[in-house]
Amino acid sequence: MRLTSTGALMGLAALAFALAAMTSQSGLLVLLSGLVLGCLAVNALRAWQTLRHLQLVAPPVSHAEEKRVPTEPWVVHHTGRYPVSLIQAVHPAGMLFEVASLAAGEKRHVVPQFSLARRGVYHWKEVQLQTAHPFGLVRARRRLSLAGELVVFPALYPAESPVAAGYDAMVGGKHRGSRRIASGTHFAGVRPLQAGDAFKQIHWPSSAKGLGLMVKTYEEELAGRIAVLVDPGHSGSREAADACVRAAGSLLFAALDEGHHAEWIALGTEQVELVPPFSDGHELLDALARLPLTPGGLTPLHLQEAAAKISPRSALVLVVTTVNEAVVHAVNEWVERRRVVTVCVPAPARQWPPLPGALVWEYGEDCLTPAA
Known part of the structure; x- marks a missing residue:
């Protein structure tokens, strides 16, 4: 039980009335003091009884973005x-929320x-239910052990x-190759019928010109491959780690929108996560939300192990919270092996050591942009 500000x-006021009554020996002031204390006592009793009749049901799992409210309702x-x-x-x-009033037996x-x-x-196990019913003078509280x-x-x-690198042919890929294929999205022209061509490929308007059967061809559709290596907080700063995770997630979703095959790994962990092209990314967001702060991830061993697993x-694509000697050495080694390397660093990029041969963002x- 706690008193509200009112x-x-x-x-x-009750204390003032009581002191004044002792000084002036006025029965009216004693009565006023007793009325106020009675209101407080009634409020405390009714608030405690109200909590006994309130039930709260939380959703098993709610989702929200940073600085946005969740959408799953409570009961x-x-x-x-x-x-x-x-x-x-x-x-x-x-x-969490406030309810102005509830009727008897109401479920909202x-x-x-x-x-x-x-x-x-x-976790919802830390939620408290409280009420100051009926007068708003005394607030009763009850801790709830809610799942979810x-x-x-x-x-x-x-x-x-x-x-990206390692481009492969894939239906729906947003990048164009030099070859012509039998099916696709972007029409490229026609060619004479060859053995093995399907009947449905025949382009009848061109075939009707008397030059023989012609079939449709399409531009080759390609998708690349991108691997994102995430630093989960080398310095131990939660703010720096969160900004790094936002940048990594934004890059992964940009790669997915381009139709690339994407994979990612947090430095110092064992598991490489694969993200299929054109997926909705819900599992990716869930994994990024649960990624713990892990200081000391930017070591030569962690960088080598992560690169070997992809x-x-x-x-x-290396997304880091800082650039140390281990990062410089690893990037130089990858560039020497003719790998396509992009390093994403906290702005401004000029504060960090140069990384020759790598693209620096x-x-x-x-925000996330290529460095000038």
Whole structure:
């Protein structure tokens, strides 16, 4: 139980009336003091009883982007026989939602109206239900052991796709090859019918000109390969790690939009994550949200192990929170092996050691561009 600001003022007023009554020996002031204290006591009792009749059901998993509210509704159920009011659900990170009033037996769906500025996973077991019903003078609280969690995705932003390598033929690829193929999206012309051509490939308007059967050809569609190596917080700074994760996620989604095959790995971990072209990226966002802060990831061993686990045909995209000797040495080694290398560093890029042979991009809190 806690007094609200109004309740605290009322308590001070009751104390003032009591002191004045002792001085003036006035029965009226004693009565006023007793009325105020009675209101506080009734409020405390009714607030405690109200909490006993309130049930809160949280969604098993909620999703939201940084600084955006989740969309999954909660259920508030009042099982008592009388209307209640002034209901709040509170998380240590902020106010979840408020309900002005509930009728007897009413069940209401409520969407939380709070947002979190940092990616991560937040658990509902820390939620408290509180009410100051009926007068708003005394607030009762009850901690709830709710199952479920809120997964806050990093806030991604528009970015260019990094340079890819290892191009392969793929239907739907957004890059054009020099060959002509039998099926595709972009019409390239016609050629004479050859053995093995399908009947449906025949281009009848051209064939009707009397030069023999002609078939349609299309531009070759290609998709490249990109591997993103993410530094999960070498310096131990949560802000730097979050900015790095946003940049990595933005690059991965830009690569997916270009139809590339993408894979990524956090330095110091064992698993390489593959992201198919044109996927919705939900699993990628979930993994980035859950990526823990891991200091000391930019070591020669971690960089070598990560590069060895990814496809040798992929272009390398290294997203770091700082540039140390291990990064410079690894980039020089990759360039010598004729790998396509892009290094994304915190802006401004001129503060870091030069990386000859590599493309250097710089990122901020909400932007990612090639360095000048």
